[in-house]
Amino acid sequence: MGIEIRDHITEDREAVVALSLRAWEPVHASIARVLGPKIYARVVGDWSRAQSRDVRAALDSEEMRTRVAVTDRIAGFSTVRLDRKEGIGVLHMLAVDPEWQGRGVGRELVAEAERFMREEDMKVALIETGGDPGHAPARAVYEGAGYTGMPVVHYYKALRAGRGHEEGRSPR
Template sequence: MQVHVRPYEARDLDPIVDLSLRAWVPVYESFARVLGPEVFQRQYPDWRTSQRDEVVAACTEGKAHVWVAESGAEVVGFVAVVLEPEGGAGAVELLAVDPACQGQEVGTTLTEFATTWMKEAGVTLASIWTGGDPGHAPARRTYEKAGYTALPLVRYYKAL
């Protein structure tokens, strides 16, 4: 798949939100299996709304630098990067690829683009956070392929 990465434009918001929500369905299904229904409902009572709000904020509030991946004229993915105020660190805050285009190097292209951009911006330490559950396995493979080192963290939940 031929992909072109370009800066985000306001017209991209709806396609980005749509593809993101579709891309994160397997992640939240994985969370539901791992956490069980009682904890999942408490932690993520309306994940679609919270994820939508997070994507909209990243694209519109000016804190993140956002780019989209296009194939032809179709938006097939996006990445949002936040730089720390001190300038030495940066993070990929959000990255999503349309499910129809996953496994076709779109995520790798966006990860490498964001990493290169951060380096050119003077960042000396880049980070990406993702889950350790089965639903995030493709993301982990992409980030490791791009040279990121995983630091396993564990978060525990309990319904009360």
């Protein structure tokens, strides 16, 4: 089955949000395993609510270009932001429906984002992703597309529950 990459339209909105939740659920499970439940609750909280909010904000942003990959339905999406001053194109979000992962959808979305960045005279393309096991498929796509990883490490340590928050409960 072919993959069509096109601009998102208003009618795609809820399908894109739902897809993002399916795609990032295993990633958040991985992050929770790495951080442990106490720190995960404090740092991430209700990930699905935050994810829905962030995806909707990206879809609504005039600074972002959102594209969807369509097969028999929306199989993935990407958002790109251009930093014209620095000449850097940022692939801000990329998600592929779990049923379509490993079938070239992510690769096509990355290639399309790069074409757009070149057309806009960007010097460099930037993608950020996690180093946990849940992000391994994303890292494989980016490395396969010729990106060079620059490791960054975030260290977390639980100190105490914040004011008004019970131990182990999300501050969000």
